[in-house]
Amino acid sequence: MSSAFLKNETADAPVVIPARAPLPPGTPNYVTPHGLALLREELTGLEAEHAHVQTDGSEANDRMRQLALLNGQIGNLNQRIASAKVVDPQNQPHDEVRFGATVSIRTISGTTKGAERRFTIVGVDEADASRGCIAFTAPIARAMQGKRVGEHFSLRMAKGEDSMEVLAIEYKEN
Template identity: 40%
Template sequence: MEQRPRFITAEGFARIRAEYEQLFGTERPKLVETISWAAGNGDRSENGDYIYGRKRLREIDRRLGYLSKVMKNAKVVDPASQPDRDVIRFGATVELADEDDQRRTFTIVGDDEAEASAGRIAWGSPMARALVGARIGDERTVRLPAGEKSWEVVAITYPVRGSDV
């Protein structure tokens, strides 16, 4: 069964690859060494290094499987190549203002790289879905868990080609 592509920015893909390489190349081998040492100490039923090491190894292996699947299905999208920079699309950094003129800025990214506290929201989120296709000056109503809220698009920016953003 083929998975649908997972859209992601080059920066997000690099973060996922770095996490994979750190887990696979550094953390997992150290843990296997610790488990092997602990197993050689005899009774494994009360050996904390062995028991918790095996538990952590399962967690790492699950995470590696997930990251591997994400990278396999990833479709890297370069927001700098967006031809129509006046419309909100994947990779856009958007500044919004609500009816009280409170401003909010975020970037629309792939589901696997979203982190609201860092200003990155998933392109599949209700906020992003409501804003895709909007232009500066457009007002969009977003249905949030706390209720509906209207936002006006104040600015739309995309990374410049060749930048490290």
């Protein structure tokens, strides 16, 4: 049985630090001003949790494991914040799809013909498809990069290729 399914971990088991959203090698860590604020809020929360764990009365081994995990998460987050390149959507060309744009598209041919969707292109740490925020590294974001209203682009899907049209582009203030 995998140790991941055991309730009690041994004191000498390595601490596994969850990975952050990946950035392809050599890709800048673009973030919106809002995305950077979210990263800083996350750091503040982890630092508060770290301070609490240092003073709680739990067993030393448990406390050491929690601190090791938090130290790793804080280190990863600090690296992500240090590498952040803030891109203000308001400074983007408002007539084409760029980082920070909220884009409305319609599928004009393919598996989801007629479907309309709306996405905001954000940094990898801010991406959340359930809120309509997609990472600038996502295939659909890369496919529509530089397009203008009325222009078409193609995207290879699991069941074939969809052709899409850009319906609207807007840049919201953060």
